[in-house]
Amino acid sequence: MTSDRFGGDAARHPLAPTGQVPGTAGRSGAMRRDWAGETDYGRAQLKPAPFSPSVVGGYVFLAGLSGSSALIGALADLTQKRPGERRDVTRxxxxxxxxxxxxxxxLLVYDLHTPQRFYNMMRVAKKTSPMSIGTWLLLGFSAAAGAGGVAQIATDLEPHWRWPHRIAKVAQVPAALFGAGISTYTAALVSATSTPVWAAAPRATAVRFASSSIATAAAVLAGSSVSSPMRRKLADLLLAALGVEIAATYVVAKQLDGAGIGKARFGRWAWIERIVAGGFGTLLPAALLVGSRLLGRRSAKLDRTAGYLATAGSLAFRIAFLGHGMESASRPEISLRFAQPDNLPTAKR
Amino acid sequence: MGLHERIHHYPQSDLDGVIPNESELTGGVTIEPGRSYGFFTDTTVCIGCKACEVACKEWNNLPADSIGLTGQSFDNTGMLSANTWRHVAFVEREGDRGVRAAEQAPFQSGWLMMSDVCKHCHNAPCLEACPTGAIFKTEFDTVVVQQDICNGCGYCVPACPFGVVALNEVDGKVHKCTLCYDRLKGGLEPACAKACPTESIQFGELSDLHEKARERIGVLHERGVEQAYLYGTPDGPGATGDLGHLNAFFLLTERPEVYNLPAAPTRASNRVRPSLTTGVATIGALALLAIGLFSSDRGEGR
Structure with missing residues (x-):
């Protein structure tokens, strides 16, 4: 009864004869050898998330930009001694x-398939669901950032009023804390799924998301109205964040390979992620920033170009990473490989 | 299974109403809230009649998904979906690269048949991911989506390690097997289990089902079907990575992947904490760097 389709060994001994099974028997060599790559007629084993990569990716980008801007703005306000240095950054x-x-x-409501029920997100608070965690983080952030925004508008309209300054001073603290949350919880949102590419490297993916958020904020905050010393400091921060992101990107790729699903890194979205987000979005701006420093005289133009590239790259990264994951969920040879016992958490193996 | 003695109370073919605790008559099970119920699907006796698929569609008023031919054995259902909550997989074992073998061994089936269904995981990732509380554990220890609450965020879809939960683009909600929650409340066994003519699908209290399954494995091993094993029983394949156990579990005779099942699925929510702590730590480290940069006077004179 040996069938060629399933490979000789697999057909004779699908599992140990006692009904012993992956997960309990440990990762014996026989178990790993046994799966010869069979699929059910090549059908998908998982269902990809029914998200629109550009809509949800756009949200993830904006959450990172807003959250990290609030954080960096608050830090600038608290550390800069001269009001002129900090005023434009905080604004x-x-x-x-x-x-x-x-x-x-x-964007989030738009991506719901029953958007008129968006308020049901506020029925519960669950620590097992990053989407629930994110709902409450975003609500808290919206309250604090909204207060800060109103205060800023008031300041811009009537600069001599004193009360908006006090509101902004107080509101920036919760805005910074919630901002740190919405800059990074989106990584948990993707990693806490069964989608192979999202789930394979939760920690390194979180580093990527967090550093990408800081990078965009540092790039966009350094507008032309900001003083040039401050712009240089923000460019330094951008370079550091890009460095962290590049390292984390490398680690994610290594961990996908380690999980046996390195093949997932060569799909359509994976290439977009690699070239647009990785090449033009992190490596090139990092190279420009390093170059402008090596030249001795730092060029404001190079710094600004690097900022544009990093911002566009971050948006491309969020969109492409979502698409990349969904692509991996549709490929049974990836998802079935990811769900082999050697990928179980060490303690539970 | 012998006939229940109460069967004699209902000799007529027309009934005035539902027989109280009908499941005792049809499945030998008394359904009571507070106990764990599930399915034991024994694939070795499945004959691929698809009565379970039809019964499920009939009872739950589910429309047809597609009426095309897949060209893949006799399986034209393809997969579980928002409108298909039982799916009989036909895996043709003989032959090579899609070409059927000309001869078959005597007394052997050329197919593996398996009626797939929502696993009703003990630690259900879909339930844990649901941000609205629409997905909940019932009093029968089953996992159900409340249609009046689901807002179609779709987050349960990638959470499910079995590719079961699915979104219906027409009504904008997710759907999956309810283990016939409405029937259980009315003392009826689930439609698929009642319709199954070979007892391949057995409905019952989980501890009873586990015992039956172990007995069945013993019998099969004795008869020389050494490859038979259980998928989804505590600590077994399919119940790995902190999922606990699967209330709908299976007796299989091939690798799980052959039936499109993952060998070692994991519990998605276990990745929340590592991701959040690492992300916040990264933000914190870069924030400290920002404080250092902002506080320094370097570069201000240039």
Whole structure:
């Protein structure tokens, strides 16, 4: 009864004869050898997330930009001694922080398949669900960033009023804390699924998401109205964040290989992620920033170009990474390989 | 299974209403809230009649998915979906690269047949991922989506390690097997189990089913079907990675992958904490760097 289709060994001994099974018997060599890559007529074993990569990716980008801008704006406000140094950065931060609560929330509701029930997200709070965690983080952030934004508008209209300054001073603290949350919980959102590419490297993916958020905020905060010393400091921060992101990107790729699903890194979305987000979005701007420093005289133009590239690269990364994961879920040879006993958490193996 | 004595109370073919605790008559099971119920699907006796698929569609008023031919053995259902909550997989064992063998061994079936269904995991990733609380554990220890609450975020779909939960683009909600929650409440066994003519699908209390399954494995091993094993029993394949156990479990005779099942699925929510702590730590480290940069006077004179 040996069938060629399933490979000789697999057909004779699908599992140990006692009904012993992957997970209990440990990762014996026989278990690993046994799966010869069979699939059920090549049908998908998982269902990809029914998200729109560009809509949800756009939200993830805006959440990172707004959240990290609020954080960096608050840090600038608290550390800069001269008011002139910090005023323009905090002003930009207050306005950038309004993007996630407004456009970002709208994107999230738009991606629901029954959007008129969006408020059901507020029925429960669950620590097992990053989407629930994110709902409450975004709500908290929206309240704090909204207060800061109103205060900033008031300041811009009537600079001599004192109360908006006090509101902004107080609101920036919760905005920074919630901002740190919405900058990075989106990594948990993708990693806490069964989608192979998202789930294979939760920690390194979180580093990628977090550093990408900081990078975009550092790039967008360094507008032309900001003083040039401050712009240089933000460019330094951008370079550091890009460095962290490049390292984490490398680690994610290594861990996908380690999980036996390295093949997933060569699909359509994976190439977009590699070239657009990785090449033009992190490596090139990092090279420009390093180059402008090596030249001795730092060029504001190079720094600015690097900022544009990093911002566009971050958006491309969020979109492509979502598509990359969904692609991997549709490929049974990837998902069935990912769900082999050698990929179980060490303690539970 | 012998006939229940109460069967004699209902000799007529027309009934005035539902027989109280009908499941005792049809499945030998008394359904009571607070106990764990599930399915034991024994693939060795499945004959691929698809009565379970039809019964499920009939009872739950589910429309047809597609009426095309897949060209893949006799399986034209393809997969579980928002409208298909039982799927009989036909895996043709003989032959090579899609070409059927000309001869078959005597008294052997050329197919593996398996009626797939939602596994009703003990630690269900779909339930844990649901941000609205629409997915819940019932009083029968089964996992059900409340249609009046689901807002179609679709987050349960990638959470499921078995590719079961599916979104219906027409009504914008997710759907899956309810283990006939409405029937259980009315004392009826699930439609698929009642319709199954070979007892390949057995409905019952989980501990009873585990015992039956172990007995069945013993019998099969004795008869020389050494490859038979259980998928989804505590600590077995399919119940790995902290999923606990699967309330709908299976007796299989081939690698899980052959039936499109993962050998070692994991519990998605276990990745929340590592991801959040690492992400916040990264933000924190870069924030410290920002404080250092902002506090320094370097570069201000240039």
């Amino acid at each position: 930009r931060a207050h306005y950038l922080a309004l993007l996630a609560p407004t456009i970002g929330s709208a």
